Amino acid sequence: MTIKINGKDVTLEKEVTVKELLEVQKVEMAEYVTVQINDEILDRKDFETLTVKEGDVVEFLYYMGGGAI
């Protein structure tokens, strides 16, 4: 199945949970990444149960500090 992650098409062999998706995609510091699917920000506690479906539009949103120092 194909989904979109941060604007790019990604093909997955099977349906996975959000937690598994973060692992498969090798997202660094996944515990600090906000996940949005189809314009909805997920509750972290749903990562283990919620599965990603064909055609889902997924955004990984990262903390970004920086600016002054």
Add this chain to the structure above:
Amino acid sequence: MNFTNEQMERYSRHIILKDVGVKGQKKLLESKVLIVGTGGLGAPAAMFLAAAGVGTIGLVDFDAVELSNLQRQIIHLTKDVGKPKVISGKETINEMNPDVDVVTYKEWVSSANIKDIIRDRDYDFIIDGTDNFPAKFLINDACVLMEKPFSHAGIIRFQGQTMTYVPGEGPCYRCIFENPPPPDKVPTCKQAGVLGVMGGIIGTVQATEAIKYILGIGELLTGYLLTYDALAMEFRKIKLPKNKRCQVCGENPTIKELIDYEQAVCDLKS
């Protein structure tokens, strides 16, 4: 307010714009923008807002200029090393545009002072140009609680992001990022590095948002996160929903007072 001949000439490229005109330029001269952090993001933001004729610019920063700042913080010059950043920033702005009244706050922002700083001149718009998460969440919460619009931004390595909060119109920073990451878990520019131009791109977007807000023109980055990847040379505008679970602007907000979060140890000055 009547424009002098010099002002008519100085702002002529604005005045000729249908969406700005004499009326818009007057709005800019009467507007007040607070810039928290006079560094990578705040420096270019402050310079473009000053050049644009924003009449009152508040600069907040406790730091002094260091040589390693000059690779990106273009408001400070080599001769300014050692000088408080707010003073160096004020001097550069005064030389660039004498129309601008620069108000300096040589302080770190905290729950104890941020509301007073925002109230000091009743700023119309706030720019977050800070380098750390405790300050970013503090600015967000203060702006939500005080119903002030602000621009969030962050830069690191070759990446940048920015979003604009307008009270009642879209998500706040905390809608997207619920709490600051634990100290030392997410790298800072000091630890990870940053390409000098990143602040120029993103800080200038912040200045653009402030100007558009003041003029009441165009579409703001309200409800969007703009991300910039300099290596791929790719901008993305990600639509962001409001988060009903948001602790400060959601349906049942639990944050009613400002919070001082712990700063990463490696960022603290010894």
